[in-house]
Amino acid sequence: MKKLLTTACLFVVTIVAPVSFNVSTVLGQQNFSQTxxxxxxxxxxxxxxxxxxxxxxxxxxxxxxxxxxxxxxxxxxxxxxxxxxxxxxGLIDVHMHLAGTHGGTGSGRVPNQVLSRSPVIDMFLSQGAARKMLDIGITTVRDVGAYQFTDLAMRDLINMGAIVGPRMFVSGPGLRTSSALGVAVPEATADGPVEVTRVVRRLIAAGVDNIKVFGSIGPVPDMGCPTASFTQSAAFTYDELKAAVDTAHSLGKKIAVHSYGPDGARDAVRAGADSIEHGLDMDDATLAEMARRGTFYVPTIYNNVYSAERGSCKEMRIGWHSRTVETVKRALKAGVKFAMGSDGNAPTWMIGENTRELGWFVKVGMTPEQALATATTNAAALLGKEKELGKIAPxxxxxxxxxxxxxxxxxxxxxxxxxxxxxxxxxxxPALEPYRELKEKRSDTYELDEDEMNDVGYKLLRMKKVNEAIEIFKLTAFPKSYSVYDSLGEAYMVNGDKELAIKNYQKSVELNPQNTNGIEMLKKLQAK
Ligand SMILES: [Zn+2]
CATH class of the missing domain: 2.30.40.10 (Urease, subunit C, domain 1)
Structure with a gap:
């Protein structure tokens, strides 16, 4: 701290002092940080x-x-x-796995398989992905599936300011039947309408914002790379889907149904689902019904392209892609509403490329304005947040x-x-550019320590990015650090915000009564 403070004091006097004069006289004091x-x-x-x-x-x-x-x-x-x-x-991605699901990667053929690693590790590693969402303009995400409720924890950590990331609306683990292979998820597995009702109620009691159902799950990758139809793979029955939808709606929650093939989607739409995810091969009758009811279609078009370029089953992915595009074109003609979902899966899968989905929407026939609506007004409506998100209005x-x-x-x-x-x-x-730069240099660690953050803040101050420096110091001030409050006090002082400068120096001295610099600065500020 001493070394940093020396540097800081030096440049405050030599470089920033004339600027701070202008800033303080023009901007005044009290409203500065608020309005x-x-x-x-x-x-x-x-x-x-x-x-x-x-x-x-x-x-x-x-x-x-x-x-x-x-x-x-x-x-x-x-x-x-x-x-x-x-x-x-601000853009909204309505189909993401921002807390990650890679802990569940493994052979899909093994029933009741255990996770290959703790989902908490995925969530921890996904902090960079959360930041990346903001960099590409995504300020809100609907998470549609994570293990062991790590998505709820991530949502709460973001709301607390402990993780920097988009606003999250989460679903916990998606509902599935006992016939779903792979990782065992007893807390979200249900067979029959009675069990479905119980599990939906349990998930909502646990704090999810929306319900996700693996309606008809499509082929399991381990079964090879099938190119046949998915008609046989409907997992939940109509009665089960109806129970899920009615329970979710009665408790004020929206419900998304993951669906491959015509039959599962038909049942999900008739049951009253709010959105169909993926939905390739939906038939015209189902699309007409979606248009009539206002059911949203989240096709995740780009996901198959991205997968084909990187994953196995290239032929299969290309086939799915062309069938998705074909379904989307028919849906557009039928007047179905769309919302943008990427199927990005943190920490790395498609992270930062989420909005390429908008490019695909235009390629298949939307105007740019219609495409933009899928990630703003439509997405907000699908979240049930159309009065708070998706528009720039009072x-x-x-x-x-x-x-x-x-x-x-x-x-x-x-x-x-x-x-x-x-x-x-x-x-x-771009407030945190130096932060990212430093992070890239230090790719072996995932969090910077307090001193490094302090340094980043001072770098910003030196670049005359005073507000951004303040943002960095605020970030670092979590949970309690006397030296960062000291820095924050200094940044506010540079900005001419005497009241906040005093407040932060006081906080710093309170945390560390030995902070002589803070005591000195307080004396000076209060003497003025
Ligand atoms: Zn997904």
Whole structure:
């Protein structure tokens, strides 16, 4: 800490002091950390409106106002100028395994197989994937399957600020029948409507946000690389699916059904599922019924392409891909609603490539605007969060993404040109670039220690990225570290935020009464 502080003090005096004068006089004090105004050259708000020279005012974690009027900017707030970019709502991936499922990798033929490693290891290793989601503009994820409820833990850790990642809505382990091979998941295995009802209730009591059902699971990879139809592989009966749907809905939860082949999907849709996942080979009658009911289709198109390029069963994957594309085209014609799901599986599988699904949506016939809706308004509706997520409007979560280019002309802009991301009012990208850089250099470890984080924060301060430095120090301040509170105090001081500077120095001295630097700084600040 001493070495770092010496460096820091030096540059505060020599470099940042003149800047801090400007910052403090322009920005004032109290509202600084709470309210922000963000300028976008263009704003695609998710409700069909496109604004030019838009101003989005964010208060805490929510959007306060959206307008084109300069007078909407409150006095004394930080103004973030993104007028070079187009603002879009934070993206939502509705089919992910962000807590990982690789612990379950093994021979699918062995019944009651035990996990090959603890799912907690997967979840721990998936922290980088969680960060990566934010980098590509995904601020919300629906997790549709993890072992031993690690997805619930990850959701809670993200909400606590202990892991940096997207907002998660999770399902725990998906419901399955006893005929499902592979890893034993007794807590989510059910046969017959009575057991299905019991298990759905248990999962909801355990704290899941939505229910996932492995409806008709398709061929097991270990059985070779089949190219035949999946008609025979419907796992749950109609009555079982109906029990699952009715129980989930009666307890206010949405339900996603994983389905391969026409029969399983037909039963799931008739039973009232909210979404069909994968769903290749669905017949026209089922698609018409989905359009009528408003059932969402989450085809995970890109997943088979990604798998074909990397996994075994290349021929099979290519076959599935063309059948998925064919089904999706018919679904589009039938007027079925879509939501974007990647089937990305942390820590590494398809991580960072999730939004390529949007490119496939355009390739199969959607307009860029329709494709964007699959990851914003449609996805939010599938989560039952259409009043809080998926749009840039007053009262909604301040989940904003700045892209370079026009996403309504070219969807690749959303896939490749993400320049800035805010989740719940906090800038999450590119705020932590030096953090990532350091992490890459130190790929042998997964977490940096306090001093390294402190160093990263000071690097940002030196780059005059004061707000981002503050974000880093805030991150590092978990759970309790006197030196980081000291740094945070300094960053706020540089920023002209005297009150917060005092608060953080006080916290630091409280944690370590021997912190002479903190005591000195407090004296100076309080004397002013
Ligand atoms: Zn999946």
């Amino acid at each position: 922000k105004a963000i300028r976008f050259g263009k704003l695609v708000d998710g409700s069909g409106k496109v604004l030019t020279n838009a101003i989005v005012v964010v208060e805490g974690d929510r959007i306060k106002s959206v307008s084109t009027s300069e007078s909407s900017i409150p006095a004394n707030v930080q103004v973030v100028d993104l007028s070079r970019y187009t603002g879009i709502p 009262g909604y979560f301040a989940d904003l993404v700045a892209v370079e280019g026009d996403p309504l002309k070219d969807i690749d802009v959303v896939i490749n040109n993400v320049r800035w991301v805010m989740k719940g009012g906090a800038v999450v990208f």
